[in-house]
Amino acid sequence: MGNWWGQDTIEIGVPALVLLGLMMACWTAAAAWTLLAARRSSLTARRDKLRVLRMTRMMDEAPALPLLVRADGRIEASDRLAGWFGLDALPNTITELAGEGARGVPRAEIDALYEHVRRTLSSAAPFRMVLHPQGEGHALAVTGHLADPQVSRGGAVLVWLVDASDSATQIARLTESAERARTDFSSLVGLIEAAPVPMWFRAADGRLRLVNSAYVAAVGGESAEDVVASNIELVEEHEGVSAKQVALEARKSGQAIQRNLMATIEGERRAVKVSDLPVGDEGIAGYAIDVEEFEMLAREYRAFRAAQRALLDQLSSGVAQFDAGRNLIFVNLPMQRLFRLPPSIGQESTPIGEVFGVMRDAGRLPEVRDFPAWRREKDNWFTASEAQDEEWVLPDGSHLRIVAQPMPDGGLMMIVEDRTEQLQLASARDTLLRVRTAMQDSLFEGVAVIAPDGCLQLWNRRFASEWSLSEDFLGSHPHIDALLEALAPRLNAPSDARRIGMVIEAATLRREQTGGRVTLSDGRTMALMGVPLPDGNGMLTSLDITDSQKAEAALLERNQALVEADAVKTRFLANMSYEFRTPLTSITGFAEMLRDGVAGELSEAGAEYVTAILESTARLSDQIESVLDLTQSEAGLLPLARETIELMPLMTRLVHDRAQNIEAAGITLNLRGDRTAGTVIGDPRRLARAIGNVIDNAIAVTGKDGRINIDLKRRREGPRIMIHYQTGATGPEAEIARQNAGLGLPLARELIEAHDGSIEFMQHANSGITATIALP
Structure with missing residues (x-):
């Protein structure tokens, strides 16, 4: 290690150490930053966690x-x-x-x-x-x-x-209240607006603020805003006081003021009832109700009451009216007359007790033992549940019917009817009924009266004896069916009972008078008659006509014989007419041959004889033809031609044909008419014969220097021929003329009637006669 470090030191030197130091410092700083950041992140996470927990808690709450x-x-x-x-x-x-x-x-x-x-x-x-x-x-x-x-x-x-449960409930409640208030307000506004009477609202100073449509229409305004802006009043000043002053007086007193006065509504003066009502400190509300109809009804009621009392004075029944205090307030004139009341008694409120006292003093009350108790009993009239009906018999014999009718207002209406005359009439009626019964029993006809319901009401003894009906049966008032069933065995033909029922039905139901005949089993014949009576009943009468029927049968047989004899006569005349015409034709022919010189020249006397023969045969031929036409017309066998006949030429010809006879009789004949008389349809020969016979009769009976006027006129119903003459001819020739013309009048009537016409003779006071021939 040491060697390496040393070697590095030796190799790199001082700059490398500096760089290494810097690197170490950076590492240290980075570690410190990392540690600091870790610590800050941890703090942030804890804060975020707390925030999340806090937010979660807040969200839960x-x-x-x-x-x-x-x-x-x-x-x-x-x-x-x-x-x-x-x-x-x-x-x-x-x-x-x-x-x-x-x-x-x-x-x-x-x-x-x-x-x-x-x-x-x-x-x-x-x-x-x-x-x-x-x-x-x-x-x-x-x-x-x-x-x-x-x-x-x-x-x-x-x-x-x-x-939002609480809020929603409150909102719903408020919404419901607001909706109800809005609905109520809208309904109130709509009600006021739709009200048929004028309504308004005044501010505290008395000026108009709101009016409804009825107000606008009443004052004739354009709109409610215009009326309010112009402050147009519905009610004008009355006795110097304006409507605004009355409204302010109502607000000042805090009491509603109502008054009736006249106002102009939609251009028409009407009676209105105006009310002004103070509405707190906001102002005064008012409305006007049209009471014109009520005022009219009040006037009509007063007029009706006056008319009613005037009408009650015209009644024959007495009427007295008492009010709820049991005082007399009205009495009509018949009531005063019946009870002899003083005229002033209806003008004052007189207690009913005093009224009875006045009646008793006048002797117009029934005699009672205890009058005060009787008078107290009449007080119950006012509290009765229905009308009280009593009969009073007065000391003078008068019979009064008293009806006491309680009124809804607690008063009483007393109605009095004098039945004295009615009872007398009832007694007279009973007497008349007894007289009627006795009279019916004495009649020769059987009489039975049947009511519209078909039941027997009255009968007489003759009816019971003729039909062999017992009094017990008739006394039960049997129905018509039972009565007919009892009559059927007594009839020759039981089916005739139905005929009797039809007669009764016609009299009772159809109100028609009918009759008939039935034969009884014992051979008698009954004539029936059904007569409707004025009271709605029907009367059946039966009469035994057996003897009269026998006499009628004999008369019918005799009449038949006369008819047959008349027919034989008619046939005889017809045959004789034909038989007469044959020799008459021969005589006429030989006479004409003699006149014409077939047998040689006749002397003057012979010529006169032949002329007389021809005139007689012509007259005889005419008479025979008349008899023939008359017999044929009576038998209905007369043949008639149908031609159009102008009346004026026909009458002119008839007059000209008789000119010689008219001149010989010394009379004047005037024919007046023209062609406007028209035409008729008929047989020219026979119509001329009929009219000629009437003219001949007039010529025969008219005296010398007499006048015959013939007028030919046209009427709406047809032509008329009027022949006016006066009888006055005398002597044998006139009598012969009358006899010869006498046969022509019946023939004229037959011929004219055969033409659907008529002839009438009218006798005048001055021996004048007018024959009027009417043709269709």
């Missing part, structure tokens, strides 16, 4: 705990957090934090938390939410953000959970 959620769903956190979630131990994944019952967090909240975590991992967006662990009553405020890569290199979300 802190109200906020971290939760690291990795991308795969695994979680890292303190075991203390498991207690916050109501779990025994912290699970490995976030989805296992969900639980049921009193453990874990609701599944929906964990799913939402996990969705927030995934969104933060993808977008680095922070989030906030609240978790509500089950069964613990906790509220955990959650704040999450992306974790630092030094915390988790694979990507994770750091979630801080703060126990």
Whole structure:
């Protein structure tokens, strides 16, 4: 060693020693630095450990705990957090934090938390939410953000959970209170705004501060702000006092002030009730209620009461009204007359006891042994639960019905009806009923009265005896079905019972009068008649017409014989007419041959005889033709042609054909009319024959120098031919003319009626006659 050291010393010398010393010093310094650094590192580690322990302790005591959620769903956190979630131990994944019952967090909240975590991992967006662990009553405020890569290199979300149970409860309570207050305030404001009556609020100085929409509409303002800014008052001054002064008076007194007055609302004067209410030191509230309808109802009530009392004065029944204090407040005129009350008694509040005293002094109360006790009994009228009905018999024989009706306000309405006349009428009615029964029993017809319900009400003895019905059966008032069943065995045909039922039904239900006949089993014939009565009942009458029916049958047989004889007569006349015409035609033919000189020249006398023969045969032929037409018309066998006939030319021709007869009779005939009379459809020959017969009759009966006027007119219902003449012809020739014309009038009537027309003769006071022929 020594040699080596020496050798080195010798070899390297002093610089090497210096360098070696420096190296040793460096080594020493490095060792010292290393030792010092070790000591400092040890101190730092101890301080870090203490800091970690302190931080861990602080984290355990802190109200906020971290939760690291990795991308795969695994979680890292303190075991203390498991207690916050109501779990025994912290699970490995976030989805296992969900639980049921009193453990874990609701599944929906964990799913939402996990969705927030995934969104933060993808977008680095922070989030906030609240978790509500089950069964613990906790509220955990959650704040999450992306974790630092030094915390988790694979990507994770750091979630801080703060126990906000107390704060949440307080916040929820405050939030609920605030929401309720806000809702109440909004409801109150909405209620005031929606109120249909004007409402307002005044400041302490009396100026308007708030008004609702009804106020704005009432004063016709643009808006509530405009009304408040302009201080537009709803109520004008009343008796020199403004609405502001009344409001200040209410604030000063601390009492609400109400008053009724008139105000202009939406341009219309109406009665309102205005109220001003002081609201502490804040100001005065007010509102106005429209009482126009109430005022109108009050006026109507007063008018109704006056009208009612006026109406009660017009009734025949007496009416007295008592108030709750049992004092008379109204009495009508019939009441005063019935009980002879003084006119002034209804104008003052008179106790009911005094009213009864006045009635007793007038002799208008029943005779009672103890009047004070009787009067006290009437006090029970006021407390009765229903109306009291009594009958009073007065000393003069009057019968009064008293109805005491308690009123809802504690008063009493006393109604009096004088039944004296009614009882007298009832007695008279009973007498009339007995008279009616005796009269019905004396009738020849059987009478039964049936009510609308079908039951027998009244009957007479004739009805019971004719139908052999017992009084016991009829006294039971049987129904119509039972009555018909009892009548059926007594009828020749039991089915006739149904016919009787139809007669009764028509009288009672259909209110129609019907009749009929039925034959009884003993051969009698009954005529039935159903008559509806005014009281709604029906009356059935039955009359034995056996004898009259026999006489009717004999008359029918005789009438039939007369009809057959008339037919034989008609046939005889028709045959005779034809038989007459054959020789008459021969006579006329031979006479015409003689007149024409076939048998040689006739002398003057022979010519006159032949002319007379021809005139007679012509008149006889006309009469035979008239008889033939008349018999055919009566038998309905008269043939008529249907042609259009102009009346004016027809009448002109008829008058011209009779010009010679008119001139021979010494009379004047005037025909007035024109072609406006129109036309008719008919047989020209027979219509001319009918009208000609009437004209011939007028010529025959009109005296010399007489006048016949024929007017032809057109009416809405058809043409009219009016022939006016006066009878006055005398002498044998006039009588013969009347006889000859007499057959023509019946024929004229038949022919005109065959044309659907009519003929009427009107006799005048001056022996004038007007024959009017109406044609369709």
